[in-house]
Amino acid sequence: MILPGNTLGMLGGGQLGRMFTVAARTLGYRVLVLDPDTGSPAGRMADEHLHAAYGDAWALEQMATRCAVVTTEFENIPADTLRTLAGFIPVRPGAEALERTQDRAREKAMIQSCGLDTAPFRVVTALDEVESAFAAVGGPAILKRAALGYDGKGQIGVDSAQAARDAFDQLGQVPCVLERRLDLEREISVVLARSAEGETLCYPVAENIHRHGILHMSIVPARIPGEMAEAARRAATHLADALDYCGVMAVEFFITTAGELRVNEIAPRPHNSGHYTLDACVTSQFEQQVRAVCGLPFGDTRLLSPVVMVNLLGDLWAGGEPRWAELLDHPGAKLHLYGKSEARPGRKMGHFCVLDDDPEKAIADAETLFAALEPGS
Incomplete structure (x- = not known):
């Protein structure tokens, strides 16, 4: 086990890296982030931020000599970077897992080789x-x-x-x-953690609603039959085993109007639809990522309350700062902003969660709060 006090390396400085960094530092680890963006959200929260390209020899030498383990926050890290670091320290997930999910053609072929259906x-x-x-x-x-x-x-x-x-x-x-393009009943996702030894633990299934190809809202628990949720968890676990994955990953699924479960894609990292775990689960997906890559026992993935997560995109800032007062006045709402300096259309700037024992009330409140955020509303 890699215990608190050690330094963890993070390749990538976006919001997923930022939330990993917060979880790691809360547990007592130091975090070294490598990202070329001098203002990266993760770099601003880390103990140290290396402003360099992912293939920079000096930066990789720093990570190899100073970190106990290295992980990633997005799938497009060059595989050669992971292989270089793996010659010196553990890299979780490994280069082969990322390579197979970086390319849709390779990914879909792998999914089908596992006996699972795609579009x-x-x-x-x-x-x-x-x-x-x-x-x-x-x-x-x-x-x-x-x-x-x-x-x-x-x-x-x-x-x-x-x-x-x-x-x-x-x-x-x-x-x-x-x-x-399939005729869809709904879209769902499964976030899971897998250890280097092959132990796997799934989070509750999320139901996802997209707008313009970007996730807008996740509803947990998903409004699907129990046997469908179990089939999705089994399929996601099968794919994690096939990748020999170590860390946190997500699998997105389509449910067709004919009741078929089809795999859409794999995200080899914590996932936007898993942000609800920060507020509604015993252990967040980011603490679980720390535990997985450090070889610690997994935390409980139990859902403490029904929850709705809503993304906040840069479009909301077009007319000025969003109207936060009503959101912050709601006792069951939790706001998370990512510290990005520039709001652009389609850019993920933050999210909020609404927790309520009544799932339908959580959905209604989330929609009302989101509509109230727009300046001038």
Whole structure:
């Protein structure tokens, strides 16, 4: 076990790294963050922030000699960076797990190899492959960049072969995945922790509502049958085992109108839909990440109260500072802001949670509070 007093390395300085840093420092660890952004949210909370590229030799030497273990806060850290560090200290999760989830084509092939269903898809690497891919998948469909796409970025809806060709050209003719758009009943996610020894513990299933491809609201517990929730937990655990994962990860699922459970994608890190754990679970996903990478026993994932989590995007700041008074006046509301210096449309600036014994009241209160935040409302 890596005990308090040691230094933990964090690759990435965004809000997920920030919340990990707070959890680690609360437990008595020191945190060294590597991120090229001099104002990164995690770097501002850490004991030390290395302002350097992820492949910078000097920065990696610092992490290798000063940290007891290194972890990550987003999936697009270069695999070579992880392999370099793994020659000196434990890196959790490892390079192979991130490599298999950094690319949608590799990820979907791995999911299917585990016997789990995805939406029908085809890989597209050249313009002359688009028409046959659309014929195989059918429409309507979504063309997604195989790499570097998130929060609705790098994906375009298409309803014909010509539209798919135009979209492929618009995305720069980089490798893509063409995926059938399914008729959905709802979307859910499972956040779990897995130890280096293979012990796995799941959090309660979240029901997710998106706006413009970005998560807007998570409702916990998800409003789905118990057997569906259990099937999602089993599938997520199976995928974590297949990746030989160590740390906290999430699996997003579609539930179709026909009642089918389909895997959407894997997030090899703590997840936006798991932010509710900060306020509504015995152990947050960020403390659990610390425990997993340090080899500590897992904390209890029990849900203490029904909860609704709502994202706060930079759009809210377009007319000035959001109106916080009503939110802060609500006894069951918990506000979390990420310390980002610039609010931009679509940028995640924070979130809030509403806890209530009555799940439907939590949903209604969350919607009312969100509507009241906009300046001028």
